Amino acid sequence: MMIARSLLLFGLAAVAEIGGAWLIWQGWRENRGLWWIAAGVIALGAYGFVATLQPDPHFGRILAAYGGIFVAGSLLWGVVLDGFRPDRWDLIGAGLCLIGVAVIMYAPRDAA
Structure with a gap:
């Protein structure tokens, strides 16, 4: 149950942080306005709490x-929001990163 909770929280954090950065990007780089930027700042703050x-x-x-x-x-x-198509190196790199997550967070550790 702890691993499931941790993964859910990582997912929520990712949506908040990546979504917040994307909103700021859209507001500034795509000229969508200050409301997009403000929503991004709020989402990035939420990430910190998650x-x-x-x-x-x-x-x-x-x-x-x-x-x-x-x-x-x-x-x-x-991929989902910008039509980006990762190449095999992107996918291999992401896979290695996720293996790192599993090792760092969920490897058995001594209680000491």
Whole structure:
């Protein structure tokens, strides 16, 4: 159950952070206006709070593991919303990042 909760929180964090950055990008680079930028800033703030809900108490571990989620999620976001087509190297890199997430977050550890 802890792994499922952690993965759900990583997913929510990715939507908030990647979505927030995308909204700012759209507002600024695509001239959609200040409301898009403001929504992006709010979403990025929400991301910061979602990360604190992770069951593991170690900030560095959470953020390091989340980096892999961010990489894979960013590529997926680009595919779904921007028509981006990743090449095999993008996919291999994202896969390696997700393996890193699994090792960092879910490898068995000594209780000490």
